[in-house]
Amino acid sequence: MDILHIVGQQRLEGTVSISGSKQSAIPCLAAALLTDQTVVLEGVPEIGDVATMIEILETLGAVVTRQGDMVTIDPSRVESMPLTGAETRKLRGSIYLMSVLAARFKQGVVGLPGGYAIGPRPIDLHIKALERLGVSVRNEQGVHYMRVDRLVGNRIYLDLPSFGATISALLVAVFAEGTTVIENAAYDPEVIDVSTMLTNMGASVKGAGTDEIRIKGVSQLSGCRHTLIPDRMEAGTFLTMGAALGRVTVDNVIPLHLESVIQKLERYGALIEATDDSVTATFQEAKPVDIRVFHYGGFPSDLQPVISAALLQAKGASIVVDKLYPQRFRHVQELRRLNARITHEDASIIIRGGETLLGTEIEAPDPRGGAALVLAGLLASGETTLHHAEVLDQSYERFDQKLKELGALVWRETI
Template identity: 35%
Template sequence: MDTYKITGGEKIYGEIEVQGSKNSALPIIASSVLINGISVMENVPNIRDTLIMQDILRKLGCKVEYHDNILTVDSTGCDKDEISPELMREMRSSIILMGAILARHGRVILSYPGGCEIGSRPIDLHLEGLKKLGAKIREKHGYIVCEAKRLVGCEINLDFPSVGATENIMLAATLAEGTTIIRNAAREPEIIELQTFLNKSGAIIIGAGTSTIKVIGVKELEDVKYTVKADRIVAGTYLCAAAMTKGEIVLNNIVIENILPIIHKLQETNCIVKENSNNSIYLKAPERLKAVNTIKTMPYPGFPTDMQSQMVTLLSIAEGTSIVVENIFENRYKYISELTKMGAEITIEGKIAIVKGTKKLTGAMVEAKELRGGASLVLAGLVAEGYTSVSGVKYIERGYENFVETLNLLGAKIIKE
């Protein structure tokens, strides 16, 4: 099993380009199935999840080429409607293919998705949305079978603004007959990116970024070329790395508006954060971080749940006590038991984490159990006294491209073994 060996105490200092967004790239890659032609996607991050998605497309009959972060998918030969259960178990985001394959073939067979275990994350909202569009869904020997001779537009009210359900319904509705209205839709930037990609290929979608999305079905989509925007969670992670190590960093190729909730909380900790230009930001850490009053994770435009573990780790060395409330996933504090091995003083009461800042963390052997929690353990290792060994790095590499190389470029001392 691969591990990261981290020597703590080095400042993170320098300037980097932020990789393309994982959570934008995955639904965009899935939507290439809808196009009976060629999709060219630039700035696609070279991470485990995008590579798994490429493998799934190949097994569906697509021709896939990937070089230098440019992904080309020719879906002309896409003639399969079943997703390999082995690949489904590898990555939860594979569920997003359900709407696209159903719209293309009228049937899709898949098992329940895998990925990080950070809560139940049921797919009921996905299934209910597809049912309203006309799909018949049954379970057979542990597989989900969705069938629809035709999909017909309708009005769908989501009980919760689920990102995945919103994306799945958008994909299925793109080729449906008539108009679909999605109410209480997710408002995340990744939804806007999906709309932009689909509209460039000939779809008619209005309202992404608001709570109401309108999809007017079309008969077919055309060849398309698109550049994926920067990953806001990766950007936030590197900002935290610099903040924790008393460093300085410049991030380029980002959409500043998308990370404002993160910026505001970092400013509360006494970090200096300034916008350099429309797509560049600068952070300088204080001599000592200070606690924040409360962080509550919420759907966008609130504070992102995917940044909760990084901020808790940062606050574990801040002066004072902070309160963090996890409102999205009920089991997203798994990493804290590992963090406490390093000397963090954190108490969990249900969905609330009470973080009492300590002056130092100490190196230890810890295990990553999911993507963002794993990244937070690496951040802890950067500031810990002595050596930290992080195992389970396959989870981290699901979302971070060249994580070790980038941190080392910025001054860290990490060896992958």
């Protein structure tokens, strides 16, 4: 277990270079197995979830090498091995291997994907999408057995604009005969990123970034070189810290991807300045803000815990609603240990800010909740010790070091 020590009431100031997107890296690594030729991904963050995905690829027979942020995948010896081990249970993104194995090998065995307990994340949308394309899926005690006689394009309507289900459908549709239309598709930037990679490999994908994606199936894909987009969740985390604690610039970002976050931080009272590839957030005042989480275009669920921590210093009441992932409030009980006044009911919390936060011992429930607790510790007086700080490494690259470069007085110990 790692413990992160945080000395509170320190001003943050400086520039953070944002890593490549975790949400793109996981499906792009999976997509690399759709060919037998070498794939090179650049901008791949060195985080725990990516390491787990690479382990799974290696289990299937891929040869994976890393040089800095460049990952090279040789999938020529990949076989459809059963994936029922601990790795798939640790990573939600392992679900994409269902699509990849079905598309390339016409069969596969994949255990129920894992991830953090942030609320119901059923995979029924994924399975329904695969079945519409000709994949037979049988579930036996949490293990999914897939068989394909023939992949045929079809119309797929998603009941929700699910990012994961959209990606799962894409990864199979590229090999389905004829044309596939995904309706009510997610239009997150990472969907565009994965679609761009698939197009570079020879797929025909049109409409990514809208709610209707059309895929014309091909018989094979080739290798490619692809650079991931920046991680908007990491960028939003550090922007929120700047808005609450000083002046922070996030570099290597696409400001358009951060628009919903920027607007809330401006209402919070921060000064926001943007260039073509950077955004700066400067603390001016802290005002209450209501947050309602929604799919892309709305405020992201991943950043709900972080902005909740920032709202602790805004005098008055703020309401935060997250019906997408209603259990993503496990950080709340830890914030209360710091003297935060928060009422939690169902999928919402009411934050009564302006109370003096007092450093104490707290525990990180997951990466985003952990980042929120770090921010709260920086706002608090005295020293805060964050237990299980290693969970931060699942989603954030060099999180402690980047904080130190901004002037935070933090250090980690392993016990």
